[in-house]
Amino acid sequence: MSSHGQGQRARWSWSTVIAFGCLALWLTGIGTGCQTRPVQEVRCEYRQTHMGMPFRVVLYAADQASGDVAAAAAFQRIADLNRILSDYEADSELSRLSKTSGSGAVVPLSADLARVLERAQEVSRMSGGAFDITVGPLVDVWKRARRQRVLPEESKVTAARAATGWQHVVLGTDATGRRTARLVVPGMRLDLGGIAKGYALDEATRVLKARGVRCSLVSGGGDLFAAGSPPGQSGWKVEIGELDVTNAPPGRVVWLKDRALVTSGDRFQRVELGGIRYSHLLDPRTGWALTHPSQVTLIGAEAMSTDALSKVLSVLGPDPGFDRLRRYPVEAFLMHAPRGPVEVRETPGWRRYERH
Numbered sequence: 001m002s003s004h005g006q007g008q009r010a011r012w013s014w015s016t017v018i019a020f021g022c023l024a025l026w027l028t029g030i031g032t033g034c035q036t037r038p039v040q041e042v043r044c045e046y047r048q049t050h051m052g053m054p055f056r057v058v059l060y061a062a063d064q065a066s067g068d069v070a071a072a073a074a075f076q077r078i079a080d081l082n083r084i085l086s087d088y089e090a091d092s093e094l095s096r097l098s099k100t101s102g103s104g105a106v107v108p109l110s111a112d113l114a115r116v117l118e119r120a121q122e123v124s125r126m127s128g129g130a131f132d133i134t135v136g137p138l139v140d141v142w143k144r145a146r147r148q149r150v151l152p153e154e155s156k157v158t159a160a161r162a163a164t165g166w167q168h169v170v171l172g173t174d175a176t177g178r179r180t181a182r183l184v185v186p187g188m189r190l191d192l193g194g195i196a197k198g199y200a201l202d203e204a205t206r207v208l209k210a211r212g213v214r215c216s217l218v219s220g221g222g223d224l225f226a227a228g229s230p231p232g233q234s235g236w237k238v239e240i241g242e243l244d245v246t247n248a249p250p251g252r253v254v255w256l257k258d259r260a261l262v263t264s265g266d267r268f269q270r271v272e273l274g275g276i277r278y279s280h281l282l283d284p285r286t287g288w289a290l291t292h293p294s295q296v297t298l299i300g301a302e303a304m305s306t307d308a309l310s311k312v313l314s315v316l317g318p319d320p321g322f323d324r325l326r327r328y329p330v331e332a333f334l335m336h337a338p339r340g341p342v343e344v345r346e347t348p349g350w351r352r353y354e355r356h
Helices: 064-085 093-098 111-127 136-148 154-161 196-210 303-316 318-325 350-354
Strands: 016-020 033-036 042-050 053-061 169-173 179-183 215-220 223-227 236-240 252-256 259-265 270-273 276-279 294-300 330-336 343-346
Touching: 042 064, 053 064, 053 196, 064 093, 064 111, 064 196, 093 111, 093 179, 111 169, 111 179, 111 196, 111 303, 136 154, 136 276, 196 215, 196 223, 196 259, 196 303, 223 236, 223 303, 252 259, 252 350, 259 303, 294 303, 303 318, 303 330, 318 330, 318 343, 330 350
Parallel strands: 016 236
Antiparallel strands: 033 042, 042 053, 053 215, 169 179, 215 223, 223 259, 236 252, 259 294, 270 276, 294 330, 330 343
């Protein structure tokens, strides 16, 4: 699943998640299996690759067998969602929908795809298009630019933009009550990379809870959902790395319980062309990549919205971005260097997560 906000590989220590850049989480002493803790629960860790990125699960269970079953069910849910939401698998439900663009076809949606599309359209509307799942053609243009290390021609960006626009995704309901979608413009290709991973984290955590797991940490490509708290702790400890520029201030440490954490930035996916740093993050409204170092981290009640909102803040910046975020139960921490020196901004409620 291509993403305009994808994080990096992850590793966790027993109650600590160490984060660098786009929340690259590095686990220490990890391996699949369980370790007994003095609270008569066992700590279990698992790792699989899904959606083109590493997913990891840490959970506390009554015994190893129940932990194994719960983790297997969570990974299966992620795999099932990839078959629905992937934009790089030709036979996924999303890819089949994209192939109908411009045909006038009204396509019935599965419950999962409908849920993600509805949330995506809500965030697009709220942000004035700063978040837009129709960016697939633009993502292709900029992937080629990073690979070839050549700035894309303006005509190619303009042509790709002609096949985008969140307003051209028309959601509806058929006579049976099933949700539907119609893609109005020919050549549209939906890319859920900025929201689907968050939904997968939410759903994997939900599956674990349904199997009696009250304490877990699920990570995908660097983003995470922390449920409950490890034995003897008030939450899961997460360190957020500093921005990768000269004289950047240090990162932060937060403690999470029943919260998602998502980070977007350009540390690992960018290209320098003509002395300008072009991010993999795009402004859907212009079709051009962002051009100043930036890292935003959001904490929210659920990962799907938090994932999408992190892209909104990356594109809009702190002043309009924080204003738009006020209507959601999220807190944000932003480091960026729009004019040289690094600026650090945070929402009023951010500091409460820094208290252990």
